[in-house]
Amino acid sequence: MTIQPQLLKHPILVTAREQVLEQGRGLSEAQLVEVLRLPDEALPAALDLAHQVRLKHCGEDVEVEGIISIKTGGCPEDCHFCSQSGLFDSPVRGVWLDIPELVKAAKETAATGATEFCIVAAVRGPDIKLMNQIKFAIDRINEEVEINIACSLGMLTRRQVDQLASWGVHRYNHNLETARSYFPQVVTTHTYEERLETCAMVKDAGMELCCGALIGMGETLEQRAELAAQLAALDPHEVPLNFLNPRPGTPLENQQVMDGKDALRAIAAFRLAMPRTVLRYAGGRELTLGDLGTRDGLLGGVNAVIVGNYLTTLGRPANADLNLLVDLNMPIKELQKTL
Amino acid sequence: MNRASTGSTTGATPGPAFRTFCGHCGLPAEKEAYDGGSTPPSYPHPACAVRLELEPPRFCVRCGRRLKVQVSPLLVGPLLAPRPNVRSR
Ligand code: SF4
Ligand SMILES: [Zn+2]
Ligand SMILES: [Zn+2]
Numbered sequence: 001m002t003i004q005p006q007l008l009k010h011p012i013l014v015t016a017r018e019q020v021l022e023q024g025r026g027l028s029e030a031q032l033v034e035v036l037r038l039p040d041e042a043l044p045a046a047l048d049l050a051h052q053v054r055l056k057h058c059g060e061d062v063e064v065e066g067i068i069s070i071k072t073g074g075c076p077e078d079c080h081f082c083s084q085s086g087l088f089d090s091p092v093r094g095v096w097l098d099i100p101e102l103v104k105a106a107k108e109t110a111a112t113g114a115t116e117f118c119i120v121a122a123v124r125g126p127d128i129k130l131m132n133q134i135k136f137a138i139d140r141i142n143e144e145v146e147i148n149i150a151c152s153l154g155m156l157t158r159r160q161v162d163q164l165a166s167w168g169v170h171r172y173n174h175n176l177e178t179a180r181s182y183f184p185q186v187v188t189t190h191t192y193e194e195r196l197e198t199c200a201m202v203k204d205a206g207m208e209l210c211c212g213a214l215i216g217m218g219e220t221l222e223q224r225a226e227l228a229a230q231l232a233a234l235d236p237h238e239v240p241l242n243f244l245n246p247r248p249g250t251p252l253e254n255q256q257v258m259d260g261k262d263a264l265r266a267i268a269a270f271r272l273a274m275p276r277t278v279l280r281y282a283g284g285r286e287l288t289l290g291d292l293g294t295r296d297g298l299l300g301g302v303n304a305v306i307v308g309n310y311l312t313t314l315g316r317p318a319n320a321d322l323n324l325l326v327d328l329n330m331p332i333k334e335l336q337k338t339l
Numbered sequence: 340m341n342r343a344s345t346g347s348t349t350g351a352t353p354g355p356a357f358r359t360f361c362g363h364c365g366l367p368a369e370k371e372a373y374d375g376g377s378t379p380p381s382y383p384h385p386a387c388a389v390r391l392e393l394e395p396p397r398f399c400v401r402c403g404r405r406l407k408v409q410v411s412p413l414l415v416g417p418l419l420a421p422r423p424n425v426r427s428r
Contacts, residue, residue, distance in 0.1 A: 051401055065409040114410070278407055281395065304407035305395040 010042045013049060016272050021053050026232045026273045032225035035269040040261055047264060050271035050301030057275040058303050065116030065150070066109030067306075070102060070133065075122045077154075079177070080186040080251040081214055081244055084122035087189075099133070103140045110147040117141065118150035118173065124190065125155040131163065138167050150210070155190065155198045165205040171237065172202040175212035179226035182219040186252070199234050211236040212282065215266055216244035216258030224266060228273040238304070240282035241270055271301025280304035360403035362396025363387035367403070 012034035019025050027035065038046055074086040106117045119137065121130060130153065138149055151164060152173035164172065176195055177183070183192040202209045211234055213227055231239055243263050246255045271279055281302040361368050361384050397408055 051399075055402060055404075060404060063407050065407070067409055109410070116409075118409070280407070280409065282409075299399075300401065302406070303399070303404070304409065305397065306409040 010038060010045070012038070013042065013045055016049060020272050020275050021049065021056060024057055024275050026275055027269070029225050029229035032228050032269045032273055033222055035272055036221040036224055036262075036265050038265060038268075043261060043264055043268075046268040046272075047300035050268040053271055053275050054279075054301050054303050058278070063116060064112070064114040065118055066105070066112075066114050067118040067120060068102065068105045068109075069120045069122070070137070071121040071123060071130070073122060075124060075154075077124045077189045078187060079189075081177070081217055081247065082122075083247045083250060085250070099137050099140060102137050103144060106141045106145045106147055106149075110145045115148055116150055116171070117145075117147045118152060118171070120152040120173070121154070123154045125157070126153045126160060131160060135163075135167060138169070142168065150208075152210075155194050156201065158201055161198075161201040161205045161207075165207055169207060171208040171210055173210040173212070173240075174198045174202065175214070175240070176227065176231060176234075177212065177214045178217060178219055179223040180230060181226060182217070182223045186217055196234075199236070203234070208237040209234065210238040210240065212240035212242060213270070214242040214244060216255070216263070217252060218255055225269065228270050231270075231277075232273045235274075236277060238278040238280060239270065239274060240280040240304075240306070241267065241302075242282045267299060267301055278304050280306060282306050360398055360400050361387050362398055362400045363390045365398030365403050365405060368400070 012031060015031065016027055016035070019031075020027060035046060073084050075082070075084045076086060078085055078087045102119070109117050119134065123130060126134065134151065134153065141147065141149060148170050149168065150171035150173065151169050155174070156164070156172075161172075174195065176192070176199070178186055180192045183195075199209055199211055211231060213231060215224055215227070219227070243258050243266075244252060244255060246253045246257065267279075267281070279302050281299055281304070359368055360366065364384060364387050366384070396406065398405055
């Protein structure tokens with residue numbers, strides 16, 4: 001294949017083409033900084049390359065996953081970006097969802113053809129009471145529904161990791177959120193190492209790791225590259241990529257919304273750091289990418305999205321969004337076969 | 340909600356647009372042409388256009404491949420940030 005003239009002007013893209021696209025090796029932290037510093041006119045080439053990397057190195061992942069929260073708000077941690085923290089004057093209030101409701105949601109999720117059901121609780125880490133609830137919920141769901149269960153319950157102890165694995169939880173979500181060097185600026189109630197430890201234990205126990213990033217919190221480009229490299233080192237199955245949506249009542253509420261082009265550069269960089277990972281475009285869409293990312297194909301390197309919250313925020317009751325799941329029964333297009 | 344940029348690839352969009360497939364249904368974007376009416380030109384399928392106003396695409400608009408979809412009926416932590424102008428009280 002000939003190298004596009006656009007790439008030739010930017011040595012890092014020529015390198016990335018060879019190293020990532022051809023050889024399947026992610027870019028290093030220093031190389032990622034170069035990608036994040038690319039001028040605007042190089043963006044289409046960078047995103048195109050990211051898309052080619054996705055086509056070559058990622059499988060055809062058509063899995064559908066439902067996600068539900070059993071506890072929102074009232075978290076004792078102080079993550080500055082999160083409205084679930086109970087430490088800030090934030091509008092979210094703690095709510096517990098009952099188990100029958102959870103089983104019902106799992107059923108509805110499965111009925112749509114979804115293969116994954118992720119149970120989320122906004123907590124520092126699960127206590128015995130929560131672990132018992134989870135165990136009970138998993139058993140009830142397994143009795144009645146054919147679906148893979150994933151969890152996101154904060155930081156875990158080794159014992160809890162082993163318990164979840166033995167209960168058949170096949171994937172665990174735990175985010176790094178930001179670079180190690182920036183972490184103390186946004187979270188003071190736990191350390192980066194604690195997060196890394198949970199991630200490492202999850203992988204050790206044989207569960208798939210879903211490990212997210214949240215960018216646009218005021219970190220530098222170098223720190224963004226650092227985060228991508230740190231994630232790449234963890235080699236997660238999936239990386240949800242979030243862009244900060246400054247939340248009212250959180251310490252980051254006045255943070256400048258990230259520029260759309262910087263967000264796109266970050267998408268390209270994350271794909272070039274992790275050629276095989278499921279890279280999910282997970283949040284802040286309206287604020288940063290607006291229409292341009294999703295409509296014009298600029299989410300080049302992304303191969304997963306999250307849906308369902310948009311209607312909720314437009315004022316529909318949360319459970320009305322479950323109806324959205326029905327739409328997920330769309331057939332997989334013939335088109336894919338021609339590729 | 341600001342939809343001023345609906346259907347436009349101007350502004351922050353650098354270079355050419357890559358859209359070849361509909362982000363909502365995954366069919367070729369050329370299938371139905373812009374009707375000249377209120378449907379924005381970047382939306383080839385009017386019914387899909389409505390959905391794309393509300394949620395992200397489920398198909399890659401460059402190659403038509405299906406995206407992995409995660410559906411969240413609830414707002415969950417930093418994963419799912421509501422728009423700042425839709426504050427609950
Ligand atoms: S630990 Fe999780 S839920 Fe709690 S404040 Fe931090 S990000 Fe939010
Ligand atoms: Zn369509
Ligand atoms: Zn594609």
